[in-house]
Amino acid sequence: MGPSTAAVVTAAAPRAARPHRALPVSAALLVAVFASGCELGERDLPYGGAPSAQRIAGQRLLAQYQCGSCHAIPGVPIAQGAAAPPLGAFGRRSYIAGRVPNRPDTLAEWIVAPASLVPGTLMPAMGVSPADARDMAAYLLALE
Ligand code: HEC
Structure with missing residues:
Protein backbone atom coordinates (compact mmCIF):
# COMPACT_ATOMS: atom_id res chain seq x y z
CA MET A 1 0.00 0.00 0.00
CA SER A 36 3.22 45.26 -29.99
CA GLY A 37 0.31 46.01 -32.32
CA CYS A 38 0.06 42.35 -33.30
CA GLU A 39 3.52 42.08 -34.77
CA LEU A 40 5.30 40.44 -31.88
CA GLY A 41 7.65 43.26 -31.00
CA GLU A 42 10.10 43.16 -33.88
CA ARG A 43 10.72 46.90 -34.01
CA ASP A 44 9.74 50.24 -32.56
CA LEU A 45 6.94 52.08 -34.29
CA PRO A 46 6.63 54.38 -36.06
CA TYR A 47 9.81 55.34 -37.92
CA GLY A 48 10.36 58.99 -37.15
CA GLY A 49 14.08 58.76 -37.69
CA ALA A 50 14.40 60.17 -41.22
CA PRO A 51 15.74 63.74 -41.44
CA SER A 52 12.90 66.25 -41.41
CA ALA A 53 14.08 67.73 -44.74
CA GLN A 54 13.56 64.31 -46.31
CA ARG A 55 10.09 63.99 -44.82
CA ILE A 56 9.13 67.47 -46.04
CA ALA A 57 10.38 66.62 -49.54
CA GLY A 58 8.31 63.43 -49.39
CA GLN A 59 5.21 65.35 -48.40
CA ARG A 60 5.60 67.60 -51.45
CA LEU A 61 6.29 64.65 -53.76
CA LEU A 62 3.16 62.81 -52.59
CA ALA A 63 1.15 65.76 -53.88
CA GLN A 64 3.24 66.11 -57.04
CA TYR A 65 2.87 62.46 -58.09
CA GLN A 66 -0.88 62.64 -57.42
CA CYS A 67 -0.92 59.68 -55.07
CA GLY A 68 -3.92 61.48 -53.61
CA SER A 69 -6.10 60.76 -56.61
CA CYS A 70 -6.52 57.32 -55.03
CA HIS A 71 -5.33 57.74 -51.41
CA ALA A 72 -6.25 60.01 -48.54
CA ILE A 73 -2.99 61.15 -46.91
CA PRO A 74 -2.91 63.24 -43.71
CA GLY A 75 -0.92 66.46 -44.17
CA VAL A 76 -1.31 66.36 -47.97
CA PRO A 77 -4.46 68.46 -48.48
CA ILE A 78 -4.87 67.54 -52.14
CA ALA A 79 -4.84 63.84 -51.28
CA GLN A 80 -8.47 62.97 -50.69
CA GLY A 81 -8.91 59.92 -52.90
CA ALA A 82 -11.11 57.07 -51.75
CA ALA A 83 -10.26 54.49 -54.41
CA ALA A 84 -7.44 52.96 -52.35
CA PRO A 85 -6.69 52.45 -48.65
CA PRO A 86 -6.16 55.66 -46.63
CA LEU A 87 -2.52 56.08 -45.59
CA GLY A 88 -3.10 57.65 -42.16
CA ALA A 89 -0.93 56.27 -39.35
CA PHE A 90 1.07 54.37 -41.93
CA GLY A 91 4.09 54.32 -39.63
CA ARG A 92 2.15 52.01 -37.36
CA ARG A 93 1.29 49.51 -40.05
CA SER A 94 3.02 46.19 -39.83
CA TYR A 95 2.44 45.30 -43.49
CA ILE A 96 2.20 46.97 -46.88
CA ALA A 97 -0.87 45.75 -48.76
CA GLY A 98 -1.36 43.25 -45.96
CA ARG A 99 1.63 41.21 -47.06
CA VAL A 100 5.01 42.88 -47.17
CA PRO A 101 6.74 43.91 -43.90
CA ASN A 102 6.52 47.69 -43.64
CA ARG A 103 10.09 49.08 -43.55
CA PRO A 104 11.78 52.07 -45.23
CA ASP A 105 13.39 49.90 -47.93
CA THR A 106 10.32 47.79 -48.72
CA LEU A 107 8.01 50.81 -48.72
CA ALA A 108 10.25 52.70 -51.15
CA GLU A 109 10.37 49.61 -53.36
CA TRP A 110 6.58 49.35 -53.20
CA ILE A 111 6.18 52.97 -54.31
CA VAL A 112 8.49 52.41 -57.30
CA ALA A 113 7.13 49.04 -58.41
CA PRO A 114 4.23 47.67 -56.35
CA ALA A 115 3.75 44.58 -58.52
CA SER A 116 7.35 43.52 -57.90
CA LEU A 117 6.34 42.88 -54.27
CA VAL A 118 2.71 41.87 -54.68
CA PRO A 119 2.09 40.47 -58.17
CA GLY A 120 -1.33 41.43 -59.50
CA THR A 121 -1.81 44.36 -57.09
CA LEU A 122 -4.17 47.10 -58.27
CA MET A 123 -1.71 49.83 -57.30
CA PRO A 124 -0.04 51.05 -60.51
CA ALA A 125 3.64 51.89 -60.93
CA MET A 126 3.64 55.68 -61.04
CA GLY A 127 7.02 56.27 -62.68
CA VAL A 128 8.59 57.28 -59.36
CA SER A 129 12.40 57.46 -59.09
CA PRO A 130 14.00 55.48 -56.25
CA ALA A 131 15.18 58.70 -54.57
CA ASP A 132 11.71 60.26 -54.67
CA ALA A 133 10.23 57.00 -53.37
CA ARG A 134 12.62 57.03 -50.39
CA ASP A 135 11.49 60.56 -49.53
CA MET A 136 7.80 59.62 -49.77
CA ALA A 137 8.41 56.52 -47.66
CA ALA A 138 10.11 58.69 -45.01
CA TYR A 139 7.02 60.90 -44.82
CA LEU A 140 4.54 58.01 -44.72
CA LEU A 141 6.51 56.14 -42.06
CA ALA A 142 6.50 59.20 -39.81
CA LEU A 143 2.69 59.28 -39.80
CA GLU A 144 1.38 58.07 -36.44
C1 HEC B 1 -4.74 54.53 -59.38
C2 HEC B 1 -4.85 54.51 -57.94
C3 HEC B 1 -3.58 54.62 -57.13
C4 HEC B 1 -2.61 55.59 -57.18
C5 HEC B 1 -2.54 56.80 -58.10
C6 HEC B 1 -1.68 55.28 -56.13
N1 HEC B 1 -2.05 54.16 -55.48
FE1 HEC B 1 -1.19 53.38 -53.80
N2 HEC B 1 -2.54 51.88 -53.82
C7 HEC B 1 -3.57 51.72 -54.72
C8 HEC B 1 -4.28 50.50 -54.42
C9 HEC B 1 -5.49 49.96 -55.19
C10 HEC B 1 -3.65 49.95 -53.30
C11 HEC B 1 -3.99 48.62 -52.60
C12 HEC B 1 -3.07 47.59 -53.19
C13 HEC B 1 -3.15 46.21 -52.59
O1 HEC B 1 -3.63 46.09 -51.45
O2 HEC B 1 -2.70 45.29 -53.29
C14 HEC B 1 -2.57 50.84 -52.94
C15 HEC B 1 -1.73 50.65 -51.87
C16 HEC B 1 -0.78 51.54 -51.44
C17 HEC B 1 -0.04 51.44 -50.26
C18 HEC B 1 -0.21 50.34 -49.22
C19 HEC B 1 -1.51 50.64 -48.48
C20 HEC B 1 -1.85 49.65 -47.41
O3 HEC B 1 -2.94 49.83 -46.82
O4 HEC B 1 -1.09 48.73 -47.13
C21 HEC B 1 0.81 52.50 -50.19
C22 HEC B 1 1.80 52.84 -49.10
C23 HEC B 1 0.60 53.27 -51.38
N3 HEC B 1 -0.37 52.67 -52.12
C24 HEC B 1 1.30 54.41 -51.70
C25 HEC B 1 1.10 55.13 -52.85
C26 HEC B 1 1.91 56.26 -53.26
C27 HEC B 1 3.08 56.81 -52.48
C28 HEC B 1 1.42 56.70 -54.44
C29 HEC B 1 1.94 57.80 -55.32
C30 HEC B 1 3.30 57.64 -55.80
C31 HEC B 1 0.27 55.86 -54.76
N4 HEC B 1 0.12 54.92 -53.79
C32 HEC B 1 -0.55 56.03 -55.87
C33 HEC B 1 -3.91 52.59 -55.71
C34 HEC B 1 -3.21 53.72 -56.05
Missing part, protein backbone atom coordinates in the same frame (compact mmCIF):
# COMPACT_ATOMS: atom_id res chain seq x y z
CA GLY A 2 2.74 2.40 1.00
CA PRO A 3 4.71 2.54 -2.29
CA SER A 4 1.67 2.61 -4.62
CA THR A 5 0.03 5.52 -2.75
CA ALA A 6 3.24 7.49 -3.02
CA ALA A 7 3.36 6.85 -6.77
CA VAL A 8 -0.20 8.10 -7.26
CA VAL A 9 0.46 11.24 -5.24
CA THR A 10 3.62 12.19 -7.13
CA ALA A 11 2.02 11.40 -10.49
CA ALA A 12 -1.03 13.54 -9.70
CA ALA A 13 0.86 16.52 -8.38
CA PRO A 14 2.20 17.94 -11.69
CA ARG A 15 -1.20 17.50 -13.34
CA ALA A 16 -2.89 19.55 -10.63
CA ALA A 17 -0.31 22.30 -10.98
CA ARG A 18 -0.69 22.70 -14.72
CA PRO A 19 -3.74 25.03 -14.89
CA HIS A 20 -2.06 27.48 -12.51
CA ARG A 21 1.00 27.70 -14.72
CA ALA A 22 -0.82 27.90 -18.04
CA LEU A 23 -2.96 30.91 -17.16
CA PRO A 24 -0.17 33.46 -16.51
CA VAL A 25 1.66 32.32 -19.64
CA SER A 26 -1.29 32.89 -21.96
CA ALA A 27 -2.13 36.20 -20.27
CA ALA A 28 1.45 37.39 -20.81
CA LEU A 29 1.27 36.36 -24.46
CA LEU A 30 -1.97 38.29 -24.96
CA VAL A 31 -0.44 41.40 -23.40
CA ALA A 32 2.63 41.05 -25.63
CA VAL A 33 0.50 40.74 -28.77
CA PHE A 34 -1.62 43.80 -27.92
CA ALA A 35 1.32 45.91 -26.78
Whole structure:
Protein backbone atom coordinates (compact mmCIF):
# COMPACT_ATOMS: atom_id res chain seq x y z
CA MET A 1 0.00 0.00 0.00
CA GLY A 2 2.74 2.40 1.00
CA PRO A 3 4.71 2.54 -2.29
CA SER A 4 1.67 2.61 -4.62
CA THR A 5 0.03 5.52 -2.75
CA ALA A 6 3.24 7.49 -3.02
CA ALA A 7 3.36 6.85 -6.77
CA VAL A 8 -0.20 8.10 -7.26
CA VAL A 9 0.46 11.24 -5.24
CA THR A 10 3.62 12.19 -7.13
CA ALA A 11 2.02 11.40 -10.49
CA ALA A 12 -1.03 13.54 -9.70
CA ALA A 13 0.86 16.52 -8.38
CA PRO A 14 2.20 17.94 -11.69
CA ARG A 15 -1.20 17.50 -13.34
CA ALA A 16 -2.89 19.55 -10.63
CA ALA A 17 -0.31 22.30 -10.98
CA ARG A 18 -0.69 22.70 -14.72
CA PRO A 19 -3.74 25.03 -14.89
CA HIS A 20 -2.06 27.48 -12.51
CA ARG A 21 1.00 27.70 -14.72
CA ALA A 22 -0.82 27.90 -18.04
CA LEU A 23 -2.96 30.91 -17.16
CA PRO A 24 -0.17 33.46 -16.51
CA VAL A 25 1.66 32.32 -19.64
CA SER A 26 -1.29 32.89 -21.96
CA ALA A 27 -2.13 36.20 -20.27
CA ALA A 28 1.45 37.39 -20.81
CA LEU A 29 1.27 36.36 -24.46
CA LEU A 30 -1.97 38.29 -24.96
CA VAL A 31 -0.44 41.40 -23.40
CA ALA A 32 2.63 41.05 -25.63
CA VAL A 33 0.50 40.74 -28.77
CA PHE A 34 -1.62 43.80 -27.92
CA ALA A 35 1.32 45.91 -26.78
CA SER A 36 3.22 45.26 -29.99
CA GLY A 37 0.31 46.01 -32.32
CA CYS A 38 0.06 42.35 -33.30
CA GLU A 39 3.52 42.08 -34.77
CA LEU A 40 5.30 40.44 -31.88
CA GLY A 41 7.65 43.26 -31.00
CA GLU A 42 10.10 43.16 -33.88
CA ARG A 43 10.72 46.90 -34.01
CA ASP A 44 9.74 50.24 -32.56
CA LEU A 45 6.94 52.08 -34.29
CA PRO A 46 6.63 54.38 -36.06
CA TYR A 47 9.81 55.34 -37.92
CA GLY A 48 10.36 58.99 -37.15
CA GLY A 49 14.08 58.76 -37.69
CA ALA A 50 14.40 60.17 -41.22
CA PRO A 51 15.74 63.74 -41.44
CA SER A 52 12.90 66.25 -41.41
CA ALA A 53 14.08 67.73 -44.74
CA GLN A 54 13.56 64.31 -46.31
CA ARG A 55 10.09 63.99 -44.82
CA ILE A 56 9.13 67.47 -46.04
CA ALA A 57 10.38 66.62 -49.54
CA GLY A 58 8.31 63.43 -49.39
CA GLN A 59 5.21 65.35 -48.40
CA ARG A 60 5.60 67.60 -51.45
CA LEU A 61 6.29 64.65 -53.76
CA LEU A 62 3.16 62.81 -52.59
CA ALA A 63 1.15 65.76 -53.88
CA GLN A 64 3.24 66.11 -57.04
CA TYR A 65 2.87 62.46 -58.09
CA GLN A 66 -0.88 62.64 -57.42
CA CYS A 67 -0.92 59.68 -55.07
CA GLY A 68 -3.92 61.48 -53.61
CA SER A 69 -6.10 60.76 -56.61
CA CYS A 70 -6.52 57.32 -55.03
CA HIS A 71 -5.33 57.74 -51.41
CA ALA A 72 -6.25 60.01 -48.54
CA ILE A 73 -2.99 61.15 -46.91
CA PRO A 74 -2.91 63.24 -43.71
CA GLY A 75 -0.92 66.46 -44.17
CA VAL A 76 -1.31 66.36 -47.97
CA PRO A 77 -4.46 68.46 -48.48
CA ILE A 78 -4.87 67.54 -52.14
CA ALA A 79 -4.84 63.84 -51.28
CA GLN A 80 -8.47 62.97 -50.69
CA GLY A 81 -8.91 59.92 -52.90
CA ALA A 82 -11.11 57.07 -51.75
CA ALA A 83 -10.26 54.49 -54.41
CA ALA A 84 -7.44 52.96 -52.35
CA PRO A 85 -6.69 52.45 -48.65
CA PRO A 86 -6.16 55.66 -46.63
CA LEU A 87 -2.52 56.08 -45.59
CA GLY A 88 -3.10 57.65 -42.16
CA ALA A 89 -0.93 56.27 -39.35
CA PHE A 90 1.07 54.37 -41.93
CA GLY A 91 4.09 54.32 -39.63
CA ARG A 92 2.15 52.01 -37.36
CA ARG A 93 1.29 49.51 -40.05
CA SER A 94 3.02 46.19 -39.83
CA TYR A 95 2.44 45.30 -43.49
CA ILE A 96 2.20 46.97 -46.88
CA ALA A 97 -0.87 45.75 -48.76
CA GLY A 98 -1.36 43.25 -45.96
CA ARG A 99 1.63 41.21 -47.06
CA VAL A 100 5.01 42.88 -47.17
CA PRO A 101 6.74 43.91 -43.90
CA ASN A 102 6.52 47.69 -43.64
CA ARG A 103 10.09 49.08 -43.55
CA PRO A 104 11.78 52.07 -45.23
CA ASP A 105 13.39 49.90 -47.93
CA THR A 106 10.32 47.79 -48.72
CA LEU A 107 8.01 50.81 -48.72
CA ALA A 108 10.25 52.70 -51.15
CA GLU A 109 10.37 49.61 -53.36
CA TRP A 110 6.58 49.35 -53.20
CA ILE A 111 6.18 52.97 -54.31
CA VAL A 112 8.49 52.41 -57.30
CA ALA A 113 7.13 49.04 -58.41
CA PRO A 114 4.23 47.67 -56.35
CA ALA A 115 3.75 44.58 -58.52
CA SER A 116 7.35 43.52 -57.90
CA LEU A 117 6.34 42.88 -54.27
CA VAL A 118 2.71 41.87 -54.68
CA PRO A 119 2.09 40.47 -58.17
CA GLY A 120 -1.33 41.43 -59.50
CA THR A 121 -1.81 44.36 -57.09
CA LEU A 122 -4.17 47.10 -58.27
CA MET A 123 -1.71 49.83 -57.30
CA PRO A 124 -0.04 51.05 -60.51
CA ALA A 125 3.64 51.89 -60.93
CA MET A 126 3.64 55.68 -61.04
CA GLY A 127 7.02 56.27 -62.68
CA VAL A 128 8.59 57.28 -59.36
CA SER A 129 12.40 57.46 -59.09
CA PRO A 130 14.00 55.48 -56.25
CA ALA A 131 15.18 58.70 -54.57
CA ASP A 132 11.71 60.26 -54.67
CA ALA A 133 10.23 57.00 -53.37
CA ARG A 134 12.62 57.03 -50.39
CA ASP A 135 11.49 60.56 -49.53
CA MET A 136 7.80 59.62 -49.77
CA ALA A 137 8.41 56.52 -47.66
CA ALA A 138 10.11 58.69 -45.01
CA TYR A 139 7.02 60.90 -44.82
CA LEU A 140 4.54 58.01 -44.72
CA LEU A 141 6.51 56.14 -42.06
CA ALA A 142 6.50 59.20 -39.81
CA LEU A 143 2.69 59.28 -39.80
CA GLU A 144 1.38 58.07 -36.44
C1 HEC B 1 -4.74 54.53 -59.38
C2 HEC B 1 -4.85 54.51 -57.94
C3 HEC B 1 -3.58 54.62 -57.13
C4 HEC B 1 -2.61 55.59 -57.18
C5 HEC B 1 -2.54 56.80 -58.10
C6 HEC B 1 -1.68 55.28 -56.13
N1 HEC B 1 -2.05 54.16 -55.48
FE1 HEC B 1 -1.19 53.38 -53.80
N2 HEC B 1 -2.54 51.88 -53.82
C7 HEC B 1 -3.57 51.72 -54.72
C8 HEC B 1 -4.28 50.50 -54.42
C9 HEC B 1 -5.49 49.96 -55.19
C10 HEC B 1 -3.65 49.95 -53.30
C11 HEC B 1 -3.99 48.62 -52.60
C12 HEC B 1 -3.07 47.59 -53.19
C13 HEC B 1 -3.15 46.21 -52.59
O1 HEC B 1 -3.63 46.09 -51.45
O2 HEC B 1 -2.70 45.29 -53.29
C14 HEC B 1 -2.57 50.84 -52.94
C15 HEC B 1 -1.73 50.65 -51.87
C16 HEC B 1 -0.78 51.54 -51.44
C17 HEC B 1 -0.04 51.44 -50.26
C18 HEC B 1 -0.21 50.34 -49.22
C19 HEC B 1 -1.51 50.64 -48.48
C20 HEC B 1 -1.85 49.65 -47.41
O3 HEC B 1 -2.94 49.83 -46.82
O4 HEC B 1 -1.09 48.73 -47.13
C21 HEC B 1 0.81 52.50 -50.19
C22 HEC B 1 1.80 52.84 -49.10
C23 HEC B 1 0.60 53.27 -51.38
N3 HEC B 1 -0.37 52.67 -52.12
C24 HEC B 1 1.30 54.41 -51.70
C25 HEC B 1 1.10 55.13 -52.85
C26 HEC B 1 1.91 56.26 -53.26
C27 HEC B 1 3.08 56.81 -52.48
C28 HEC B 1 1.42 56.70 -54.44
C29 HEC B 1 1.94 57.80 -55.32
C30 HEC B 1 3.30 57.64 -55.80
C31 HEC B 1 0.27 55.86 -54.76
N4 HEC B 1 0.12 54.92 -53.79
C32 HEC B 1 -0.55 56.03 -55.87
C33 HEC B 1 -3.91 52.59 -55.71
C34 HEC B 1 -3.21 53.72 -56.05
